[in-house]
Amino acid sequence: MSLLKTDRTTAPKAPKTKTREWADSLIFAIVAATLIRWATFEAYTIPSPSMENSLLVGDYLFVSKLHYGPITPQTPLQVPLTHQTMWGTAMQSYSELIQLPTYRLPGFSEIKRNDVVVFHVPHESQFPADLRTNYIKRCVAVAGDTLEIRDGKVFLNGQPGVTPPGLETTYFMQVDNPNDEVLADLRAQSVVDYDQPGGSPQAVTAPDGKVGYAISCTAAAADFFRKQPYVKGLTVIEPQVALFPDVADFRNSPAVSATPRGWSLDSYGPLPIPKKGQTIALSPGNAAIYFKIIARYEHNTGVTWKDGMIYQDGKMLTSYTIKQNYYMMMGDNRHNSEDSRFWGFVPEDHVVGKAVLIWLSVDPFGDFWHKIRWNRLFNIIH
Secondary structure (H helix, E strand, O other): OOOOOOOOOOOOOOOOOHHHHHHHHHHHHHHHHHHHHHHOEEEEEOOOHHHOOOOOOOEEEEEEOOOOOOEOOOOOEEEEEEEEOOOOOOEEEEEEEEOOOOOEOOOOOOOOOOOEEEEEOOOOOOOOHHHOOEEEEEEEEOOOOEEEEEOOEEEEOOEEOOOOOOOEEEEEEEEOOOOHHHHHHHHHOOOOOOOOHHHOOOOEEOOOOOEEEEEEEEHHHHHHHHOOOOEEEEEEOOOOOOOOOOEOOOOOOOOEOOOOOOOOOOOEEEEEOOOOOOEEEOOOOOHHHHHHHHHHHOOOOOEEEEOOEEEEOOEEOOEEEOOOOEEEEEOOEOOOOOOHHHHOOEEHHHEEEEEEEEEEEEOOOOOHHHOEOHHHOOEEOO
């Protein structure tokens, strides 16, 4: 027969106080919420009109990270270290930044053409990717595609792409007499100028002396205005700006292509979209396309730009093998969106997730009775 001995030297564990129980519950809730936000869904809001009319300023979205898979943190960890001095006695403390490998967990979908995607903007090079501004755009081309824009229409691999139903174009609408009738029709067609009080577009005088309104609207709204007797002309306004890859590094460096193309927002490409495993022969004709990939996105060292070519450790690169997939992202408000046409490709490791649902929509110009856009609540995003 064996006997169980009681250790009388160990006092019974004191019960948790109410404060300790509340603190433990709060810590658990914070950790659980953080994990859910990182791995499943996150809420975002639309602050600018670059995706109108598909997404409106004041829309609140759920973005799924399950579709493409959540990605591990990309911010370097600050690890405390100790160092023994030369005298072998005192210990000096300091910290070191350690960059862990970036890894995307499996998702149940890949990034597809026409997905509405949230991503870390690539051109804020002063921050790690996951500390940069988040943008939301439509994926118009995936890795391996060749993108071309003709007269504002997207072509992929020589074939017409899908036109989103909410796609907007910017026009100058000439009128003889700006009045309340015109403003009423603009409101009825959901034409908004977020820079103006109340959101109503203001009449302007063009350099040629014509009076009218600069508006962004859908093709259906443009057809409506063309039929109105007060409209004397409706012409496309296309901003004239320097675009990628003529500007190889956006605002981050003076690197420019040795062979400028002169593309515009509505006449762009053809541009090949880099694909993982693809080996590129580099030349002055295409080096600007791949400069940021080699210098920044794929974490190579010693990369510089000189006389229209890419150098590594002082040696000119004549070929390069792509390490990850890339995508072209564009806003649905095509003349009012700073997107891949300005700063180039979005790396796969910058992608956050897929926008899937509008759960709330608040009209910034609505009165008390019309503040909520009830018809947009719980809409699936296409």
